[in-house]
Amino acid sequence: MKIISNPFRNGSKLADQAPYPSVETVRLGRHRSFCPDFEPTPLVDASAIAPVASLWVKDERPRMSLGSFKALGAAYVIACQANEASDKPGSDTLKGRTYVTASAGNHGMSMAAGARVFGADAVVYIAETVPESFAERLRAQNAQVVRAGADYAASMEAANLAAQENGWTLLSDSSWDGYTELPHLLMEGYLQMAVEAAEQCPEAPTHILLQAGVGGMAGAVAAYARVVWGDEPQIIVVEPTSAPALQASIEAGHRVFADGPDSIMGRLDCKEPSLIALNGLARDADAFLTISDTDVAALLPVMAEAGLETSASGGAGIAAVLNDASRTGLEIGPDAKVLCMLTEQPA
Numbered sequence: 001m002k003i004i005s006n007p008f009r010n011g012s013k014l015a016d017q018a019p020y021p022s023v024e025t026v027r028l029g030r031h032r033s034f035c036p037d038f039e040p041t042p043l044v045d046a047s048a049i050a051p052v053a054s055l056w057v058k059d060e061r062p063r064m065s066l067g068s069f070k071a072l073g074a075a076y077v078i079a080c081q082a083n084e085a086s087d088k089p090g091s092d093t094l095k096g097r098t099y100v101t102a103s104a105g106n107h108g109m110s111m112a113a114g115a116r117v118f119g120a121d122a123v124v125y126i127a128e129t130v131p132e133s134f135a136e137r138l139r140a141q142n143a144q145v146v147r148a149g150a151d152y153a154a155s156m157e158a159a160n161l162a163a164q165e166n167g168w169t170l171l172s173d174s175s176w177d178g179y180t181e182l183p184h185l186l187m188e189g190y191l192q193m194a195v196e197a198a199e200q201c202p203e204a205p206t207h208i209l210l211q212a213g214v215g216g217m218a219g220a221v222a223a224y225a226r227v228v229w230g231d232e233p234q235i236i237v238v239e240p241t242s243a244p245a246l247q248a249s250i251e252a253g254h255r256v257f258a259d260g261p262d263s264i265m266g267r268l269d270c271k272e273p274s275l276i277a278l279n280g281l282a283r284d285a286d287a288f289l290t291i292s293d294t295d296v297a298a299l300l301p302v303m304a305e306a307g308l309e310t311s312a313s314g315g316a317g318i319a320a321v322l323n324d325a326s327r328t329g330l331e332i333g334p335d336a337k338v339l340c341m342l343t344e345q346p347a
Helices: 028-033 074-085 106-117 132-140 152-166 181-200 216-229 245-252 275-284 293-305 316-322 324-329
Strands: 002-005 043-045 054-059 098-102 121-126 144-147 207-211 234-240 287-291 337-342
Touching: 002 245, 028 074, 028 181, 043 181, 054 181, 054 316, 074 098, 074 106, 074 181, 098 106, 098 152, 106 121, 106 132, 121 132, 121 152, 132 144, 144 152, 181 216, 181 275, 181 337, 207 216, 207 316, 216 234, 216 275, 234 245, 234 316, 245 275, 245 287, 287 316, 287 324, 293 316, 316 324, 316 337
Parallel strands: 054 337, 098 121, 121 144, 207 234, 207 337, 234 287
Antiparallel strands: 002 287, 043 054
């Protein structure tokens, strides 16, 4: 476990060319254009399992029947583009267009679902380590699945090359120099869960723990939390010990590659952060915490017993609250009112 305070809090951007996560242009009704049965996900009171005054868990497992918060991202981008292409978007609005991405599963599911709704094709590159069960779920959404590389970075490189060679639209949930427009719109989609959580919380949280891979969800939720609750909550970003991409970048003062062994937190096992998310979290987060595979694995049964069954990735933020050392290091005491995100259903 490692905890660092953020020296850039409320400071300048780490990269002048990258935008912050934006809350000014959020179009919350857009999700209903591709999911007529859209419903908010619940906020669960899990205070009984943690020695704090309140533990609220935003449960993203039922999100739009896709099993994860990422349903709000790539599909939202595609819906926005369909609405730009037609006043009455439908099942053939984007026919002839192909979207391509790399994914550990959930982001690819969102892109594939959005493409299917509006008649586009979807190609999802996955690494050799991604379970075949995720590949089958992607194919059920009519996506073409291509395995490439030993890790996410390698599959992302393959997807980017395929986009250039075939004239496809690259739709990544990360961002880098020269590639920010679509990821910025994608993070706007993630704001939906933050809006719901703010409406559902009975009072302002004192602490918000946000697990991160490339950081898109954490950046979006942190941005909205600052608009709603100001400086009151302590916002803590949680990453795997073997993939501290955001923490290492904050320490270095610029975006870096943080290599390490594979983590059981597969959807968080990203070695390089999104440039937009890094900029936003440098502004909005108070601290960055790493947590080990062992600590998270030990607490998954506790979550499951409380009705919060999830993967190591989905429960990393909750695990940090339940872990004695993390809680002590973060100064989360018995009077704390904590908000966490349960981001996905079990694999």
